[in-house]
Amino acid sequence: MNKPRDPQNCWEYWSCPEAEKAKCPVYQNDYGKRCWFLTGCVAIMKRKFKNCWECPWYVLTTIGEAEGRI
Numbered sequence: 001m002n003k004p005r006d007p008q009n010c011w012e013y014w015s016c017p018e019a020e021k022a023k024c025p026v027y028q029n030d031y032g033k034r035c036w037f038l039t040g041c042v043a044i045m046k047r048k049f050k051n052c053w054e055c056p057w058y059v060l061t062t063i064g065e066a067e068g069r070i
Contacts, residue, residue, distance in 0.1 A: 010035045013057045020046075033061060 009032025011021050021027040026035040036052040052058045 009033060010057045013060070014047075 009027075010016075011024065011027050011032055016024065016027070025038050026032060029038060031038050036058055047055070049055045
């Protein structure tokens with residue numbers, strides 16, 4: 001059985017529509033693997049996280065980096 005491909009960017013993880021990506025500084029600057037480096041992240045604003053570490057994408061990518069998977 002084939003494993004589905006893991007998302008490579010936050011907008012893939014969240015399945016962001018084109019209209020949302022067009023307004024997102026993370027997408028515009030291609031920071032999808034490190035969205036927490038930029039202010040104005042759509043996940044923080046739209047999904048109402050108070051901090052990046054509350055976001056499942058942040059947790060997934062930072063743990064992946066620590067384990068050498070990303």
